[in-house]
Amino acid sequence: MALVQKYGSKDWLSICSNLPFRNRKQCRDRFMNHLRQKVKKGSWTQEEDNLIFEWQKKVGNKWSVIAQYLPHRSDNAIKNRFWSALRSKQRRVIKEAKRVT
Secondary structure, three states: OHHHHHHOOOOHHHHHHOOOOOOHHHHHHHHHHHHOOOOOOOOOOHHHHHHHHHHHHHHOOOHHHHHOOOOOOOHHHHHHHHHHHHHHHHHHHHHHHHHHO
């Protein structure tokens, strides 16, 4: 965090030059997905799930676009939540279909 405060949250080249064995993308991803203070972690609400599925239908798998509508969640977290929730829905449908037949 000290390097981000020193160089800002856009100068990843300067930041990674102070961290051996880390490149710009790794530094940026770590900050955006874990260290950024606005990042919300924990349980997902039904409203968040609904927004993810609604926007995924509109824009496809453009997670950074969808993240604009969920400002406290990272694009990577949104992507992971989408696929996890989709698998869960598919399992329920299959289970229900087996029960009916």
